[in-house]
Amino acid sequence: MRKILLAGLAGLMMTGLVMAQPKAKSKKELDAFMEIQQATTADARIAAADKFVTSYADSQLKAMALTMAAQAAEMKNDAPKAITYAETALESDPKSYQAMLVISGELAKGTRDNDLDKEEKLAKSEKMSHDAIEAIDAAQKPNPQVTDDQWNGYKKDLKSQAHENLGLAALARKKYDVAITEFKTSVDEAATPDPATMVRLASAYDQGGKPDDGIAMLDKVLAMPNLNPVVKQFATSEKARAQAAKNKK
Numbered sequence: 254m255r256k257i258l259l260a261g262l263a264g265l266m267m268t269g270l271v272m273a274q275p276k277a278k279s280k281k282e283l284d285a286f287m288e289i290q291q292a293t294t295a296d297a298r299i300a301a302a303d304k305f306v307t308s309y310a311d312s313q314l315k316a317m318a319l320t321m322a323a324q325a326a327e328m329k330n331d332a333p334k335a336i337t338y339a340e341t342a343l344e345s346d347p348k349s350y351q352a353m354l355v356i357s358g359e360l361a362k363g364t365r366d367n368d369l370d371k372e373e374k375l376a377k378s379e380k381m382s383h384d385a386i387e388a389i390d391a392a393q394k395p396n397p398q399v400t401d402d403q404w405n406g407y408k409k410d411l412k413s414q415a416h417e418n419l420g421l422a423a424l425a426r427k428k429y430d431v432a433i434t435e436f437k438t439s440v441d442e443a444a445t446p447d448p449a450t451m452v453r454l455a456s457a458y459d460q461g462g463k464p465d466d467g468i469a470m471l472d473k474v475l476a477m478p479n480l481n482p483v484v485k486q487f488a489t490s491e492k493a494r495a496q497a498a499k500n501k502k
Contacts, residue, residue: 278312282312302319315342316346320338323336323339323355324351354415356377357419361419361421361425364378378421382416386416409444416435420434424453433454439454448477448484451471451474468492468499472492
């Protein structure tokens with residue numbers, strides 16, 4: 254259900270355009286970078302990224318390679334490795350908003366009530382989300398071949414991810430009103446709203462004592478054509494919980 258996977262895929266699709274600023278110094282280096290993009294599995298992408306960073310340690314594309322490795326680690330549900338790759342990417346490019354989004358999302362998603370460093374992790378997650386929004390807002394269109402609509406849509410979806418991560422952090426703090434606001438912002442401001450985020454919004458409504466709002470949102474999700482079976486399963490389960498909560502009132 255992680256929207257960051259979708260954002261990561263969108264980033265990979267856009268890389269051919271977005272990479273107009275940092276450039277490969279040779280065809281061999283570019284070919285090695287393209288191997289990362291063209292990898293068909295998460296393990297293959299990580300291996301290609303590791304090979305690239307080892308072979309071209311001073312490459313302008315290093316941060317992108319590490320961020321793709323971080324996103325691949327997310328696909329494997331390997332949060333520690335995803336965070337490590339993303340933090341290394343930020344060392345190469347402190348304005349890598351995609352790396353920030355990986356870190357903020359993984360910390361928010363993985364923090365538990367009994368974690369001794371709960372507050373530290375959530376504070377870092379929130380800071381990374383806000384830093385990502387600032388970096389996204391400041392980012393300039395990298396290539397004239399990218400239309401304004403494409404670029405603005407890309408930025409909207411990235412900012413949507415940042416707000417979702419803020420919602421996840423708020424849920425971890427049991428601040429349901431804040432979570433509702435952030436998830437709603439994520440859904441409303443996305444160029445392409447993510448059904449999984451809508452389910453999270455519904456869950457926040459339910460946990461915040463607003464099952465009617467949760468049910469209304471879940472009905473919208475379940476009415477969507479070609480809904481991902483996993484999202485449909487979560488939405489169906491959440492609707493049952495919301496209905497049970499409503500019946501208890």
